[in-house]
Amino acid sequence: MSGSALRGRVLRGLPQHLPLLAASGLLRRPHVAAQCHGYSTTDDSSVRPIGRYPVPNKKDMPYDIMELMEEVEVKTGFLPNVFKAMSHRPAEFRAFFAYYNVIMNKETGRLSKADKELIIVATSAVNRCPYCVVAHGALHRIYSKQPTLADQVTVNWKLADLSSRDLAMLEFALAVCRAEDITEEHFQKLEAHGFDREDAWDIAMITAFFAMSNRIAHFVDLRPNREFYSMGRTPCEAGRDHT
Incomplete structure (x- = not known):
C-alpha cells in the first residue's frame, strides 16, 4: 500500500x-x-x-x-x-x-465501529493492556454514545449492561483471546444472534491483531494520551451529532 x-x-x-x-x-x-x-x-x-x-x-x-x-x-x-x-x-x-x-x-459485515471497539476493550482488559483499554474505550464511547459501557466491560464484562448479541460477540472474542479450543458450538452461538462465519472471522481477526498490539504496547511500556481519558464521557458530548 x-x-x-x-x-x-x-x-x-x-x-x-x-x-x-x-x-x-x-x-x-x-x-x-x-x-x-x-x-x-x-x-x-x-x-x-x-x-x-x-x-x-x-x-x-x-x-x-x-x-x-x-x-x-x-x-x-x-x-x-x-x-x-x-x-x-x-x-x-x-x-x-x-x-x-x-x-x-472495512465496510462489509455486521460489526459496527462500536462493536469492534468493544471487542478491543474486552480482550485488551484480559491482556492487561492499559493503552488499548483507555484509547479504545474512548473510541467506543464516541461511536456507541454510551459513556459507561466500556468501563463496565473493562471491570467485569459479565456484569456489564450488554445485549444478548453483545454477550455472544464478546464470548467468542474472549475464547479466541484466551486461545481456547474453538468448536462448532462457538459458531452456533454467534449464528443464533445474527453473525455468520465471515463475521466470526472478523471478530477473531480483530482479537488476534490486538493481542499482538497489546503485547507491543506492553513491552514498550506505551502510555495512553491523557486526551483519551475524557473523550465521550459526558452525555451531551457522546450524543452530539457531528456528521
Whole structure:
C-alpha cells in the first residue's frame, strides 16, 4: 500500500467529531516540551516518557510517515502515542497500520465501529493492556454514545449492561483471546444472534491483531494520551451529532 493510500485510510477511519472537539477546547493540543524526543510531546503533569523506545526526530522520519502523523494530529487535535511508538520501525509502522485499516475500516459485515471497539476493550482488559483499554474505550464511547459501557466491560464484562448479541460477540472474542479450543458450538452461538462465519472471522481477526498490539504496547511500556481519558464521557458530548 502506498503512503498516500495508507494515509487516506487512516484519516477516514478517525472519528469525524474529533476536530470539532479540539476546536471547542475539549481536546487541547499537548504542550511541547523542549527536552522531548523530536516529534513527541509530554504531558505537563508527568515526567514519564510515552514508552521506553525513543521517538525519531521529524527530520529523520520517512516523509510518508511524518506526513501521516502530522495530518492525524491536525485532524484529531492530538497525536495518539501508538503512532509515535511505531515510528521507531518505519517498515513495521506501515505494515501495522495497513492491517489495522483492513480489519477496522472495512465496510462489509455486521460489526459496527462500536462493536469492534468493544471487542478491543474486552480482550485488551484480559491482556492487561492499559493503552488499548483507555484509547479504545474512548473510541467506543464516541461511536456507541454510551459513556459507561466500556468501563463496565473493562471491570467485569459479565456484569456489564450488554445485549444478548453483545454477550455472544464478546464470548467468542474472549475464547479466541484466551486461545481456547474453538468448536462448532462457538459458531452456533454467534449464528443464533445474527453473525455468520465471515463475521466470526472478523471478530477473531480483530482479537488476534490486538493481542499482538497489546503485547507491543506492553513491552514498550506505551502510555495512553491523557486526551483519551475524557473523550465521550459526558452525555451531551457522546450524543452530539457531528456528521
